[in-house]
Amino acid sequence: MNEILNISGVVMDFPTPKGPFTALNNINLKIAEGEFVSLIGHSGCGKSTVLNIVAGLHQATNGGVILNGKEVSEPGPERAVVFQNHSLLPWLTAYQNVELAVKQVFKNTKSKVEMQAWIKHNLNLVHMDHAMHKKPDELSGGMKQRVGIARALAMQPEILLMDEPFGALDALTRAHMQDTLMEIQNELRNTVIMITHDVDEAVLLSDRIVMMTNGPAATIGEILEINLARPRDRIALAEDTTYTKLRAAVLSFLYEKQRKIEPIAEHAKKKSEMKASNSAAA
Amino acid sequence: MIRNIFTTLQALVIPLIGMIVFIMLWSMAASNINTSLGKFPGPQAVLTQFSALYTEHKAERVKEKAFIQRQVERNAKRVAADPDYVPKMRAYTGKETFLDQIITSLVTVSCGFLLAALIAVPLGISIGLSKTLNTAFNPIIQIFKPVSPLAWLPLVTMVVSALYATPDPVVPKSFLNSMITVTLCCLWPMVINTSVGVASINIDLVNVSRVLRLPALKHVQKIVLPASIPMIFTGMRLSLGIAWMVLIAAEMLAQNPGLGKFVWDEFQNGSSDSLSRILAAVFVIGFIGFLLDQGMRQIQRLLSWDKSTASR
Numbered sequence: 001m002n003e004i005l006n007i008s009g010v011v012m013d014f015p016t017p018k019g020p021f022t023a024l025n026n027i028n029l030k031i032a033e034g035e036f037v038s039l040i041g042h043s044g045c046g047k048s049t050v051l052n053i054v055a056g057l058h059q060a061t062n063g064g065v066i067l068n069g070k071e072v073s074e075p076g077p078e079r080a081v082v083f084q085n086h087s088l089l090p091w092l093t094a095y096q097n098v099e100l101a102v103k104q105v106f107k108n109t110k111s112k113v114e115m116q117a118w119i120k121h122n123l124n125l126v127h128m129d130h131a132m133h134k135k136p137d138e139l140s141g142g143m144k145q146r147v148g149i150a151r152a153l154a155m156q157p158e159i160l161l162m163d164e165p166f167g168a169l170d171a172l173t174r175a176h177m178q179d180t181l182m183e184i185q186n187e188l189r190n191t192v193i194m195i196t197h198d199v200d201e202a203v204l205l206s207d208r209i210v211m212m213t214n215g216p217a218a219t220i221g222e223i224l225e226i227n228l229a230r231p232r233d234r235i236a237l238a239e240d241t242t243y244t245k246l247r248a249a250v251l252s253f254l255y256e257k258q259r260k261i262e263p264i265a266e267h268a269k270k271k272s273e274m275k276a277s278n279s280a281a282a
Numbered sequence: 283m284i285r286n287i288f289t290t291l292q293a294l295v296i297p298l299i300g301m302i303v304f305i306m307l308w309s310m311a312a313s314n315i316n317t318s319l320g321k322f323p324g325p326q327a328v329l330t331q332f333s334a335l336y337t338e339h340k341a342e343r344v345k346e347k348a349f350i351q352r353q354v355e356r357n358a359k360r361v362a363a364d365p366d367y368v369p370k371m372r373a374y375t376g377k378e379t380f381l382d383q384i385i386t387s388l389v390t391v392s393c394g395f396l397l398a399a400l401i402a403v404p405l406g407i408s409i410g411l412s413k414t415l416n417t418a419f420n421p422i423i424q425i426f427k428p429v430s431p432l433a434w435l436p437l438v439t440m441v442v443s444a445l446y447a448t449p450d451p452v453v454p455k456s457f458l459n460s461m462i463t464v465t466l467c468c469l470w471p472m473v474i475n476t477s478v479g480v481a482s483i484n485i486d487l488v489n490v491s492r493v494l495r496l497p498a499l500k501h502v503q504k505i506v507l508p509a510s511i512p513m514i515f516t517g518m519r520l521s522l523g524i525a526w527m528v529l530i531a532a533e534m535l536a537q538n539p540g541l542g543k544f545v546w547d548e549f550q551n552g553s554s555d556s557l558s559r560i561l562a563a564v565f566v567i568g569f570i571g572f573l574l575d576q577g578m579r580q581i582q583r584l585l586s587w588d589k590s591t592a593s594r
Contacts, residue, residue, distance in 0.1 A: 057489055075492040087486035091508045091587030100504060104494045135587070155494075 009063030041212030323558035394464025406476025479513025
């Protein structure tokens, strides 16, 4: 396996009036070419910060990221980002949104005709060729995110960074998008880092799941290899014992080892105990 | 279908009722106010003045034609008598009619507004993009924004007189005075709205631009400008409204040609028709102000991607 990305010793402090707040502490991760890695963890644990550091949108306080032997110091199209809320330019059509990226990335390498074909090819990949001349306002949430993915793919990135790409979508649309993404991955074998909240999504799509501990000073808790054969089928997997075990492992990490919310029964018990002691004091 | 007709009727009938009630109240109040120039004009008197003003305008044009005709004939005669004579044409020197004044005011306000927009939009964009510039300019803007045009006018007049001292001016000084005063007053809402629009661009869109490594100029052209177009137009509509109000005041005070001068001249004239002519001018000023705003709204609809702000 060919290592493409190396995150080493990354620490992230955010300045606050009360002194620096350590969001991330000592993140180390190596990713191989063509690997699909999911980052999972409770909200606020700094998953997005990790992604933003890899994207170059944030600068790590300590440590760094090396992509293909070069240190990451600023954002760039070789690390294309799919943002959570699509972030398409609302005044451009789907086609023009992809065009903006293609014109910028391939301005010296592709001719006008090649660019047109490339834009259409990428919109085709995400099944958006029928609505490519519509503006984002006229598209549904899922369709907007498809265009967002097409724009990122069209940059022909060395690594694709996805920040909860399907988080804002309803369950059915999300399943549909996951299928499209797997289909594209079968063809292109991109290296992907995806942030998600969704355990099923992580197991279904990933080669490895990186589970993060709760912040502050969040770090990588466990890494789970997903050795399920590809292409994967969500219906067949539902009965698969390996799948169920992997899913249970992630769930156990999130809800037992890194429990954020105390179970309701315990919470109620504590409350009644407090009440009792209060009334006793009175 | 029937419901539709009903709502259209409602949209037509209710404003009409409002108008009728207003006219009734106006004529009732007018007949009870006695000024030194006679009774305060009612609707009938104003209507009469509208047609009178138009008749005067046409009469003046006939006179102008005759004036030019006389000049041409005289010149022809002199050239016939003395072939070396180079004929001169003098412009008509009669007084400006109400319609002329309207056109002068419209030209002045457009020029003043355009000049302000040319300064305000680039300035607003730079202020919106740079925190340092914003901190530097903010106090200046905040102090100049509430200044009345009447305070600027003497300064502008003196500066224009000092700097624009050519024997053969391309545009009259009075035009420059009014125009620059308009510019100074309607600059600020555009600067403020543009800079707020630019500063409040969705961070994700800025990140898209960073990931694509768009050069600074392209970033402004492709991301910043389109994203802040709705706010820029909000500022422009505010500014144009201010520009029109400022212009009338400036023309009145400085005796620069235009609708403001018309109002002032009529006031000084003090005939029994003066008040009704002034009131006619008031309606015209209001109506033109309304049309200017509507025109701006149409341009906004045409240019802005955000149709929801354009419909307001």
